[in-house]
Amino acid sequence: MTTANTEKPAQISREELFKNIISHSKEYGFVFPSSEIYDGLSAVYDYGQLGVELKKNIREYWWKAMTQLHENIVGIDAAIFMHPTTWKASGHVDAFSDPLIDNKDSKKRYRADVLIEEHVAKIEGKIDKEVEKAAKRFGATFDEKMYRTTNPRVLEYQKKAEEINARFKSALEKNDLAEVQQIIVDCEIVCPVSGSRNWTDVRQFNLMFSTQMGSVSEEAGTIYLRPETAQGIFVNFLNVQKTGRMKIPFGIAQTGKAFRNEIVARQFIFRMREFEQMEMQYFVKPGEEMKWYEFWKQARMKWHNSLGIAQDKYRFHDHIKLAHYANAACDIEFEFPFGFKELEGIHSRTDFDLKNHEQFSGKKLQYFDPETNSSYVPYVIETSIGLDRMFLALLSNSYKSETLEDGTIRDVLNLPAFLAPVKVAVLPLVKKDGLPEKAREIMDVLKFDHLCQYDEKDSIGKRYRRQDAIGTPFCITIDHQSLEDSTVTIRHRDDMRQERVSIEKLPAIVEDKVSMKKALKTLTY
């Protein structure tokens, strides 16, 4: 556009904002593309020196909110490797072992097995039509059984259908995808949308990453990298309930890595192949699940609100179409730079998981309720938040490129102080006159409580800006007056205001400003 508004700088687009956030993340050591020197690995990212701190702080805040503030919620750390049967019981093995095929013209993707089954059904339909016609023709004397076993046309159709079924079955058994595709070609199956036979190869899509355990490469040696942490909680339900003397309702919390072989992984750390979940499974009495579902919806939203992010950045999204195991489900969505997207899921999972694990393991996964003097399989309310998504939510919400009154630009991360990677920067005003020594003394006191940075390079203003860019909430500046009366200034990141305080009181003041305690106290349940 040549007629661009030259007076006001154009509002940067959301895409540009997102790009800036990604650049900023890399430039200051929050997030790097994985294996970058080898051109990166698709949809995998590494957390850098500041990213790891921010991520750790978010995790800790979630963990404390869940376990420390709820007497009836305890944490575990289950292994990433789990017995393969776990994933049969959970439904993950069957849910995503489908052979997929694309039509090149319509660009539609189909399950190859469904295409073939539909084709067979069509042939069988033809048989029924023949039978119907014959029945009309012969009237009361019609012997359907006889007709089906003797009529040449019917027999031909039947033979065809059986042949296809047999071929398909054997192809599946041999896991021969080329043969599956050949069946589609031979049957002259067309795409319902484009009507063409222009098919891609058949590909097996596996959601779960697998690997081998032990040196024997038999089928039993194949194990999966968990696609969700929840199952580690379910298989430990009895262990925790018994050893922790837990009474229903109670919860088990867990944070940890999960792995999904996404078809399309995009949008930076929003959808990664390796990611970290923070999940809590809450076991309740059957019939009380909706009460607790509502409770956790509110409780989780309260947690988000305690981070000081504007309420209109969040919304609930109720699931209309429910997964087979759920009787209620919703997402907490956050307005990322690329729109409202799922940040956390709250699901009423019924007794689906525990019941299936009972069935597959043969172990009784029930709770004895002394009140009713009976046992039951508890219902489960799940809260599941993506740690990486929360990280991105905080980052995209706090990244600002401000234009100050004097026209200069200030990049700042308005992170909640208790989550900031670096809590305090200790800065001697100048690099002489004993100020660095004094600053070091202060550093040596504060470093036992908080992650601090010492910086004496460049002008003081430049150092403030550097700290702003990584979200450090407070800068302590040691000046000449400090040597005389043992006071320093604390400079606030968000409004650049400064206050003078005595060095003696510094530890208490800083602790009060960066402690998680205040935020946790707002989470009254």
Place this chain on the structure above:
RNA sequence: GCGGAAGUAGCUCAUUUGGUAGAGCAUCAGCCUUCCAAGCUGAGGGUGGCCGGUUCGAGCCCGGUCUUCCGCUCCA
């Protein structure tokens, strides 16, 4: 997976038709000593994503490949 675009220093980007690879910021060392970036001097940093082809000569042209972004598709 399909279509489109892109890949040059840590970041943002230049390099008019093919002819020795640059800037700003950042980083480091020194000077200056100053409470809100951009003072001075100097330095380091690039096999132009990778592989191949055309050419006397390729960052630029061609092919392949990898990665990223946008749209579609998929997302138990």
